[in-house]
Amino acid sequence: MATSITTTSGANHLTLEPNPTQQHQQRTSTLRNVRPFLIGGLSGMLATTCVQPLDMIKVRLQLSDQGTKHTVKPSSLTVARAILSQGRISDFYQGLTAALARQIVYGTCRLGFFITFEDALKTRAENNKTTYGFPQRAFASVCAGGLAAAIGNPTEVALIRMQSDGLRPIGQRxxxxxxxxxxxxxxxxxxxFALWGGCAPTVIRAIATNFGQLAFFSESKHQLRAHTNWSEQAQTLTASAIGGFCAAFFSMPFDFVKSRLQSQQNAQGSRGKYNGMFGCIVKVVREEGLLRFSRGFPAYFSRMAPHSVISLVIMDKLASIFK
Incomplete structure (x- = not known):
């Protein structure tokens, strides 16, 4: 570190002081590195607070009628009515603390990593005089999603357990x-290790979600900028809606498996109903049918789309403000 030297009169005493310019540069560099993660965490938490009731309905739909194939299937409306009949409107926010904790960990990491990876890949492309396109965006999104999901899996388990608790008999809750x-x-x-239950489908789901959401959001916005005269806000809203749909489309089967695996309670050393991701898939197909994986897509999309729009719009806005 560069320093300035001051000498006190009357004694040969040297004082080494940090260079103010270099101190400022270090603070700026640290803030630049941390900023994407702060933006990601804040945008994810705000979006999650808005859509938590829809997420509750989605999880209840995925966990209802396990092991049955020919029963009357509940809808989003019947699930919502059932939740209301058991208590108060605030019950829709059961598990909100876990959902926010998930965003503090997973949301912060996935958007922070994505912005960091994307900036690094853009810089590399500029230095090498190559094109930064959809393959690079996809690479940044899947890496960010996979890493963040592995780190944040304990909060996923806690969230699913809290949301599914109301499905159990009162004495077993x-x-x-x-x-x-x-x-x-x-x-x-x-x-x-129970906190990392369902980690494989969680990581795969995150890869699928972030590929659909972040890669398609970034690519859509790039294409809209190049081929339309729309305002910045219109481009961001449209691109985030496209990202939300793609995220729901690619990730729903993995989200279903993740919910099933993370909701089961196993005593230490015992095996649950589902033996891993592929065991869960086989068992569900055999007992409930292949279409079971797509049940609740409207609720899932209704939750995913606004979450994507809110989080991506906030992320984009904060990123432009704190450049």
Missing amino acids: EGFRSVVDAVIRITRSEGL
Whole structure:
């Protein structure tokens, strides 16, 4: 580090002081590196708060009628009515602390990594005088999603457990008070590795989600800028809606498997109903039919689309403000 030297009179005493210019540069560099993660976490938390009721309905649909193939299938409306009949409107926000914790970890990492990877790939393309296109956007999105999902899996498990608790008989409900309570109790009763239950489908789902959402959002916005005269806001809204649909389309089967695996409770050393991701897929197809994976798509899309629009619009706006 460059320093300035000051000498005190009357003594040969040297004081080394940091160079103010270099200190400022270091602070700026640190802020530049941290900024994408702060933007990602904030945008994800705001979006999650808005769509939490839809996420609750989606999870309940995925976990209803397990092991049955020829029963009357519940709809989003019947699930919503059932939740209301059990308590208050606030029950739709059951598991919100876990959902926000998930965004603090997963949301912060996935959008932060994506912005960081995308900026690095753009810089590399400029230096090499090559094109930055959809393959590079896809690479940045899947890497960001996979890494973030692996890091944030414990919050996923806590969220699913809290949201599915209301489906159990009253005497068997855990009654988790918060995400911290859920994590502690799951670890005590099932072991630490239970927090990474369903990690494989979670990572695959995140890769599919981020490929659909971030890669198509970035590419759509690039194409809209090149071929339309729309305003910046219109381009961002349209691109985020496209990203939301693609995210839901690519990720729903993996989200279904993830919910099933993470909702099951296993005592330490015991095996649950589903033996891994592929075991879950085979069992569901055999017992409930192939179309079971697509049940609840309207609820899933209704949750995914606004979450994508809100989070991506906020991310884009914050990124432009704090350039």
